[in-house]
Amino acid sequence: MKFSTKLIRWHKTDGRKDLPWQQKKNPYKVWVSEIMLQQTQVSTVIPFYISFLKRFPNVKELAKSSEEDVMSFWSGLGYYSRARNLHKTSKLLVDKFNGKLPGSASALISLPGIGKSTAGAILSLGYDKRAPILDANVKRVLSRHEQIEGDLSKSSNIKKLWSISERLTPLDQCAIYNQAIMDLGALICKRSNPKCKRCPVKKDCLSFKKNLTKDIPKKVDKKSKPSKNVYWLIAIDKDENILLKKRNKEGVWAGLWSFPESSSKEKLRNEYQTLFKSKQKKLKSLPEINHSFSHFNLRAKPLLLNAENCMQHNSNSRKYKWIKKTRLKSLGVPSPVKRFLEK
DNA sequence: AACTCGTGGCT
DNA sequence: TAGCCAAGAGT
Numbered sequence: 001m002k003f004s005t006k007l008i009r010w011h012k013t014d015g016r017k018d019l020p021w022q023q024k025k026n027p028y029k030v031w032v033s034e035i036m037l038q039q040t041q042v043s044t045v046i047p048f049y050i051s052f053l054k055r056f057p058n059v060k061e062l063a064k065s066s067e068e069d070v071m072s073f074w075s076g077l078g079y080y081s082r083a084r085n086l087h088k089t090s091k092l093l094v095d096k097f098n099g100k101l102p103g104s105a106s107a108l109i110s111l112p113g114i115g116k117s118t119a120g121a122i123l124s125l126g127y128d129k130r131a132p133i134l135d136a137n138v139k140r141v142l143s144r145h146e147q148i149e150g151d152l153s154k155s156s157n158i159k160k161l162w163s164i165s166e167r168l169t170p171l172d173q174c175a176i177y178n179q180a181i182m183d184l185g186a187l188i189c190k191r192s193n194p195k196c197k198r199c200p201v202k203k204d205c206l207s208f209k210k211n212l213t214k215d216i217p218k219k220v221d222k223k224s225k226p227s228k229n230v231y232w233l234i235a236i237d238k239d240e241n242i243l244l245k246k247r248n249k250e251g252v253w254a255g256l257w258s259f260p261e262s263s264s265k266e267k268l269r270n271e272y273q274t275l276f277k278s279k280q281k282k283l284k285s286l287p288e289i290n291h292s293f294s295h296f297n298l299r300a301k302p303l304l305l306n307a308e309n310c311m312q313h314n315s316n317s318r319k320y321k322w323i324k325k326t327r328l329k330s331l332g333v334p335s336p337v338k339r340f341l342e343k
Numbered sequence: 344a345a346c347t348c349g350t351g352g353c354t
Numbered sequence: 355t356a357g358c359c360a361a362g363a364g365t
Contacts, residue, residue: 037361044351045361078349081364115363135361155344182361191359192354222358252348293349294359335350 003145003201004170004177010200011180014187020049027101027126028058034121035082035113037135042186048077059099062090071256071332080256080332085113103127116162121178130174132165134158137185142168143217144189147206152217191217227297231268232259234286234340238308241322242341244331252293253334257321265303272305275320281305291336302340 016022019042021033032052036045052073056062062070067087074083089111093099101122102108108119116134123131139152142164150157170177188195194213202208207216235243244257262268269283283303291298323331325341333341 034361039348039360039362040350041352041360076350078351079362081348082362085363113363117362121361133361136359137361153345186361219358254348291349292357295347 002170003168003204004173006200007180007184008170008173008176011176011183014198015176015180015183016187020046020053025125027122029053030122030126031101031114031118032056032086034118035086036077038082038118039079040077044077048073059090059093059101062087063094063099068330068332072330075256075331075333076335076338078335080254082113083332084255088112089114101126103129105131124174124178128175130169130171131178132162132169133178133182134162134165135182137182137189138165140191140217141181141185141189144194144207144213145201145205147210147212147216149212149216149218151220153220225292225296227299228263229299229301230261230263231265232261232289232300232302233268233272233283233305234259234302235272235305235307237322239324241324243307244321244323244333244337246319246321256332256334257323258334258337259302261300268303276307289336289340298336300336 019033021029033045033049036049036052055073056065056070065087067084070083070087071080074080077083092111093101097107102111103123105116105119105123108114108122109116114122120131120133121135123129124133139161142148142161143152143157146164148157148160152158152161184199184201188199196202196205196208196213199205199208207213233243237243243260245260247253247256247258247261249255260268260271262271265283283305286302286304289298289300289302291300321331328338328341
């Protein structure tokens with residue numbers, strides 16, 4: 001029996017069918033969910049997906065919303081360029097694609113935020129067309145099944161995996177097959193302690209036969225993460241408004257609202273003295289905040305500024321905003337900032 | 344090709 | 355429990 005046939009049969013009894021984006025499925029839901037699921041686990045995505053879809057139920061609603069509104073619903077999910085690209089693409093869809101996700105791989109891939117795998121997911125799950133995918137689940141399943149022992153991030157191995165995925169993807173019932181192979185990766189062919197006994201394709205699996213599931217996919221030793229130390233200015237005025245600053249277009253948390261930040265305490269002093277036209281004031285150190293990114297560790301030292309008696313601040317600048325804690329929901333704010341303000 | 348881009352679940 | 359690593363894409 002064919003690989004795909006076994007998986008499709010297995011899916012009927014053991015596959016996931018209750019995920020929010022699988023209910024009354026359409027290309028828009030598939031698109032949004034796939035973008036959210038990039039490098040992000042299902043359980044993390046679910047609450048974000050539900051509130052996002054309630055607010056932006058279709059392409060048109062998304063396209064006519066402001067970027068700030070969209071970002072506020074992405075706040076805490078990470079990889080914020082995904083949200084910007086989602087919004088950008090929704091406008092493109094309205095302007096040039098009749099308000100719909102296109103049904104060809106080349107057109108999909110031309111859109112911001114949609115690569116080959118996401119395009120494959122939209123085509124198969126959304127349009128029931130034959131299209132291969134290659135996410136982390138599929139990579140793990142196929143690398144074990146075909147015994148690919150090298151570093152899977154190498155382009156030669158990526159190419160190999162795409163070719164295997166293309167070969168195994170069936171013409172018929174491609175949507176179910178793609179869902180099935182992702183489910184197999186998530187539920188059976190897990191990174192650690194895979195449930196090979198329950199696997200529908202274990203008979204042909206080279207890693208199972210040779211007892212290599214522990215070694216495939218190969219673990220590659222990572223470089224040590226650098227640390228970055230910064231100061232955060234926590235300014236609070238007499239009405240308990242908090243000062244936030246829009247971050248640069250480049251770097252982490254691009255374009256999000258955060259505390260004024262600097263690697264030097266003096267620069268931060270200069271910034272608020274210019275901003276408030278105030279002279280030296282005392283800053284109170286608060287307990288530092290540690291936040292771990294995928295590629296560096298951030299240590300932020302919050303400096304509390306009592307801005308009750310400061311002169312009027314320069315409100316011309318669009319870069320700054322005084323905001324009440326209760327209105328934080330309406331802004332794109334990174335997780336640690338939101339957490340900090342909760343207390 | 345290698346690096347950037349977040350956050351939280353899992354072990 | 356500290357580190358690994360996810361329904362990847364852009365540059």
